[in-house]
Amino acid sequence: MKYLNLVTLVTTALVFTACTNSTLSKEEILKQTKQKEQLGKVLFFDKNLSKNRTQACATCHNPDAGFADDRDNGIKSMASLGDDGKSLGDRQAPSAAYAMFSPKFHYDKKNDKYIGGQFWDGREDTLAGQAGGPPTNPIEMGMPSKEAVVERLKENSYYIETFKTIYGEDIFSSNEKAYSAMTDSIEKFEQTKEFAPFDSKYDRYLRGEYDLTPLEDLGRSLFFSNANNSCANCHLSKKEDSEGETFTNFEYHNIGTPINHELRAVNGVKEIDKGLLANPKVIDEKHLGKYKVPTLRNVAVTGPYMHNGVFKDLKTVVEFYDKYNNKERTINPETNKPWDEPEVKETISLEELKAKKQNDRKVEALVAFMKLLTDKRYEHLLEEE
Numbered sequence: 001m002k003y004l005n006l007v008t009l010v011t012t013a014l015v016f017t018a019c020t021n022s023t024l025s026k027e028e029i030l031k032q033t034k035q036k037e038q039l040g041k042v043l044f045f046d047k048n049l050s051k052n053r054t055q056a057c058a059t060c061h062n063p064d065a066g067f068a069d070d071r072d073n074g075i076k077s078m079a080s081l082g083d084d085g086k087s088l089g090d091r092q093a094p095s096a097a098y099a100m101f102s103p104k105f106h107y108d109k110k111n112d113k114y115i116g117g118q119f120w121d122g123r124e125d126t127l128a129g130q131a132g133g134p135p136t137n138p139i140e141m142g143m144p145s146k147e148a149v150v151e152r153l154k155e156n157s158y159y160i161e162t163f164k165t166i167y168g169e170d171i172f173s174s175n176e177k178a179y180s181a182m183t184d185s186i187e188k189f190e191q192t193k194e195f196a197p198f199d200s201k202y203d204r205y206l207r208g209e210y211d212l213t214p215l216e217d218l219g220r221s222l223f224f225s226n227a228n229n230s231c232a233n234c235h236l237s238k239k240e241d242s243e244g245e246t247f248t249n250f251e252y253h254n255i256g257t258p259i260n261h262e263l264r265a266v267n268g269v270k271e272i273d274k275g276l277l278a279n280p281k282v283i284d285e286k287h288l289g290k291y292k293v294p295t296l297r298n299v300a301v302t303g304p305y306m307h308n309g310v311f312k313d314l315k316t317v318v319e320f321y322d323k324y325n326n327k328e329r330t331i332n333p334e335t336n337k338p339w340d341e342p343e344v345k346e347t348i349s350l351e352e353l354k355a356k357k358q359n360d361r362k363v364e365a366l367v368a369f370m371k372l373l374t375d376k377r378y379e380h381l382l383e384e385e
Contacts, residue, residue: 040189050083051142060093066298067096078309087139088267128187202372219369229355247296253349254289258340260310289344301381326357
């Protein structure tokens with residue numbers, strides 16, 4: 001489904017009736033939540049909220065591509081192109097699918113680990129916080145200020161009426177309040193089932209609606225077996241074969257990802273990406289080069305991989321992990337050269353990466369299992385590979 005004319009269509013829709021009661025009933029709360037979700041959906045696709053009116057949230061989180069950035073920017077989405085048509089960061093946009101399940105960024109004192117948050121470094125606690133970043137980021141949507149964003153909102157009569165209906169008649173009396181209302185609505189949209197349907201073949205298998213192939217079944221056994229590999233160390237938040245599994249524990253690890261030299265040749269970045277240490281809440285050097293463990297939901301259709309898009313193929317990622325335990329796994333199949341050195345060597349999570357070496361059939365089986373985690377609406381993308 002495409003959303004090219006969503007803003008125009010919804011702008012002509014009936015404006016909601018204002019709720020005047022200070023205390024809302026359960027029914028009124030549900031109604032208001034639905035209103036926020038609908039408003040958030042319009043905002044998510046509105047390119048007018050970027051400086052040159054060329055970029056929306058959906059540009060880098062395309063709902064037709066696993067809520068990831070599938071644009072070919074000449075470097076095949078290793079990083080997202082900004083609204084100005086030339087700016088490139090040093091990280092790719094993570095998928096917004098299933099992001100709602102990430103807890104607020106916090107430090108787990110017992111396990112000495114940071115958990116949760118949004119972005120690769122967790123610098124925002126919530127989806128609302130994340131939604132508020134790109135509009136005023138100079139290399140993303142490029143708006144000069146929150147005030148400028150609010151002025152764009154006020155160009156649209158639908159926004160004026162709907163914001164007042166949901167958030168109160170005085171919502172535009174403060175740019176800060178109006179901006180927060182915008183991010184709140186986008187968050188509500190990103191918390192809908194549209195972003196997390198849990199209807200992949202794996203989910204259907206758990207419900208007895210799909211039979212695994214022998215290769216998929218082998219991959220499933222390998223994935224959940226700590227005796228064979230290390231997948232479950234970081235990509236599980238519940239017990240084996242639990243419904244509603246997001247396939248990430250929301251922790252931060254350095255897995256030794258090398259620099260993406262092809263990307264940096266274009267974006268001109270020269271300094272080390274500090275990863276979690278770039279989060280202003282984190283000051284301990286032992287977190288240098290760590291990144292948030294991404295969900296494996298839709299992983300087969302949201303490449304390229306790693307925070308910097310350095311690997312193009314999912315099989316390459318599995319072989320990259322295997323190199324830590326398999327002395328024969330010395331060559332990157334995408335370059336036919338030895339694996340590049342890690343950007344940050346000192347903090348690699350070697351304990352979590354310990355596993356038995358995998359032969360080629362086991363690698364193929366793990367890839368087959370991860371393909372099972374593709375939402376039903378994206379299964380056709382697997383056929384296009």
